[in-house]
Amino acid sequence: MRKVSAAVSLFVFWVLLSGYFTPFLLTAGALSAIAVVAVARRLEVVDPEGHPVDFSGSALRYWPWLGVEIVKSAWDVSKIIVHPKLPISPALVRVKNTQVSALGRVVYANSITLTPGTVTIVAGRDEFLVHALTRAGAESLAEGDMDRRVTRFEGAQ
Amino acid sequence: MTPVEILAMVLLALGGLFCVIGAVGLLRMPDFYTRMHAASVIETLGAGLVIAGLMLLAGLTLATAKLAILGLLIFFASPTATHALAKAAHERGIVPVLEGDASGDEK
Numbered sequence A: 001m002r003k004v005s006a007a008v009s010l011f012v013f014w015v016l017l018s019g020y021f022t023p024f025l026l027t028a029g030a031l032s033a034i035a036v037v038a039v040a041r042r043l044e045v046v047d048p049e050g051h052p053v054d055f056s057g058s059a060l061r062y063w064p065w066l067g068v069e070i071v072k073s074a075w076d077v078s079k080i081i082v083h084p085k086l087p088i089s090p091a092l093v094r095v096k097n098t099q100v101s102a103l104g105r106v107v108y109a110n111s112i113t114l115t116p117g118t119v120t121i122v123a124g125r126d127e128f129l130v131h132a133l134t135r136a137g138a139e140s141l142a143e144g145d146m147d148r149r150v151t152r153f154e155g156a157q
Numbered sequence B: 001m002t003p004v005e006i007l008a009m010v011l012l013a014l015g016g017l018f019c020v021i022g023a024v025g026l027l028r029m030p031d032f033y034t035r036m037h038a039a040s041v042i043e044t045l046g047a048g049l050v051i052a053g054l055m056l057l058a059g060l061t062l063a064t065a066k067l068a069i070l071g072l073l074i075f076f077a078s079p080t081a082t083h084a085l086a087k088a089a090h091e092r093g094i095v096p097v098l099e100g101d102a103s104g105d106e107k
Helices: A002-018 A023-042 A053-082 A102-114 A135-142 A145-155 B003-028 B032-058 B062-091
Strands: A091-096 A118-123 A127-132
Touching (some): A002 A023, A053 A145, A091 A135, A102 A118, A102 A127, A102 A145, A118 A135, A118 B062, A127 A135
Antiparallel strands (some): A091 A127, A118 A127
């Protein structure tokens, strides 16, 4: 099932990038998609990490929330940058994470980094070292709202 | 100009503005780690708004699909690159300027 879904995704990707709908090119695209999946299967990378299609549903719920968070914190960082006094209070904090899978930890670490004002420096097993531009940013991260949402994301397959 | 085009222009201008803000932040921030925060304004709001504006201009075409793929690429690749940079700096022993340190000491 995962192989079929990977092949279909690759074929759609091919069509979107090519933009030609002649029978020859569509056939070539389908054959290429199948060949790539065949090679990937031999490499044993068509797994929940290589093609995480199971997470599509929870991603659709998590990404909009993450998008809003990104816009909010990007706005905050922009205000700090244009502020004449540059009111930063950089902090290094250790943040607990409750994810059980490597994929979940990657999603959480990447979410922290993607939100302006916080960067994951070291991603450990159950603790991240995070650099925050302001103390307030570090504190809101320590409240663990994002952590809970990512854990729900990885659990709700 | 149609309303959609005007909206697209507004988004493009805002995206450009946030790119400039990010660049100013890159120059104003005191150390390596704080500069990275300024750069992430560019790759999120800056790039995001520019891509959204271009998608509106392109309409329902393949170009819009390609722009969406480009957005996804930035969405996945930029935090990975930022983390790689931060971790490399940390392991080479670059100590961040923290709150309470006299500002302006570190150049």
